[in-house]
Amino acid sequence: MYRNLTIQQKKIVWAWAFLALPVIFYLVIRFYPTANAMLISFQSWNLLGDRTWAGIENYARLWNDPVFWQVFRNTFVYLIIGTPVSLVLAFVIAYHLDKLAFMHGFLRVLYFLPFMTTAVAMAWVWRWFYQPIPIGFFNNTLGSFGLPQIEFLRSTTLALPAILAPAVWAGLGFQVIIFMAGLRAIPRSYYEAARIDGVSDWTVLWEITLPLLRPTIVFIVVFSSIGFLRIFDHVFNMTTGDPGGPLNSTKPLVLMIYQTAFADFNMGYAAAQTVVLFLVLLGVSLLQLRILQDR
């Protein structure tokens, strides 16, 4: 049968033969579990017994769960503070680092190091920084100047920013590198033309650099937004004693999913939360791509 095919058809057969491996991989490793999670979200399952049909019960429970709404709000606070702060910081650092020749490589390594460090180790170091006297670095420093202690992680208002700070710091190195690559990709001739025209630095930044960085900015915004919406390691490791911080003040959606699934063994409810997270991620990403890319 194969012999009777035209060259063009044979090419297609071979293309699919080679494509089969990644396609099967994706179907089995990605799409099947995703579809299964969506199915479980309509079921009730404690991992041990049989799965039973639950209809929209899990979603109804989610809607009526005050913890879920608190967690939902926390997740967006991570996003709304984290993304702009890290974007601006990364750009400012990259912009100045790009102009700096002295110790350029060394500084770049310093900024990139946190990104290469395990989040778990970093979270624990910061957790100890934040401790009260006598072991916390920040509070010991405050204490030695005679200032009152700050309850970083044991406060319902400060705990979230305290956890967000190392998370932003950890991702900064990567964003700086991407921004620098973006800056290097802008043709020198534009800047030379601008200089000949006698344009101010501010105008160069505003009219040349930023507009030409748009693809880079879009990438970083989408990428870091997804990162902050999925934040888990930092929060989990900095608050293991009381997971999610005092009175759930730092709990993000992923941590709630984890607890529902692997502490409460309520797989259906956890799957429903996962579906919500998926929809949020999808929505936010599409929205950002639309707003930032077009025009």
Added chain:
Amino acid sequence: MSAWKFKVLSVVLSGGLLVGGSARSEVEIEYWQYFFDARVTAMEQLIGEFEAENPGIKVSMTHFPYADYRTKVAAAIPAGEGPDVVQLFYGWLNDYVAADLIQPLPNDAFPPGQIEAEFFPMVSAMREGDNYWALPTAVRSLALFYNTALFAEAGIDAPPQTLDELIETARALTKTDAAGNLTQVGITAGMNAQDHHWFREVLVRQFGGEPYLDDYTTVNYNSEAGVAAAEFYVGLANDHKVTAFGFMDEPQAAFKAGRAGMHIDGSFRIGSLNKTRGLKWGVAELPAGPNGTQSNYSSYWVNAITTKAEGEKYDAAVKFMQFVTSDNAMQVWLDVVGELPAKPSVGLTEANANDAVFGPFIRGLAYANTTKFANESAQRQILIDMVQRIDLEGQPAAESVAVAAEAEQKLLDEYYN
């Protein structure tokens, strides 16, 4: 297929058949537990002794990190893989029975009457219907650890016997810097550690209450006693200032570092404290309540035979279960892991009950209660939140206890209905 390919294939296949088909004369059963260094060592020793006594039986042990344990057990047994004898937490029994993962212990080898006569009374929670479903080798209870060096420094000669003495002793052990910040606490505090057990089963009872009713299906600590217990507990930090929640991150860390005079913890902590260099510590029974009431909390891990074990493997599994619940195994467990024997006949021997370290725990077993948890971590979280609301948000204790009781009742109702 070309000739050489065929040859290669046939060699590979027949090799596989040879390995898979090699005959075994002995029965091999599989035992699973979660990974905890001392428990694995103790079980290796027990398996060695068991195999020497029963030449035809081989036991292979598999252990996993605690975090994966339940998932793996749940996936393996229904698939016909995994353990013949499995270890589980006493609080998981209902789930395991409902999911058909374990089978009842046979009455001829494990007569319920005899078990009830021989084991500590809290083990009766493992009976459902006419059979016992699982049995522990060892049990755990709480006691008051104290730092003997700090006691000597503060001029205190004996650990506190009552809650009032506890506050006085803690006050003498507390140190602050010039600005009034705590640098050493009299007693550690944190519902995230063992204090939630201390609150539930000890303090509430000592202030005259009964934490739960109807076989732990009804929350009952929203009472005068519960509020008094909560006020006492939070008062340690807020009124008497002899402790702080979150001091040195974790209660056991503060005690290990020699920055806490006293610390309430379980018998499983003994091993790691023994390994802490330079720490000198003693153990005492938990302080008695205002009218002399003593109480304690006990928990335990049990072994059970899974539904996978059939035929000669089942018989071997029964023998193994008998072995690991024998007096000898319990003594090994005490010596190696530091967990307390589940039978008074072993626990309350002269040597064990008067042991300076194990004694207070073993004596505590006599008046211990075992909470039947529906979801221990979620129920713990409810008490953590109860304390946070009082401590961080200034909510009156009575209101916070009421909120906690309501949340826990909701959780229990969902679980049992």
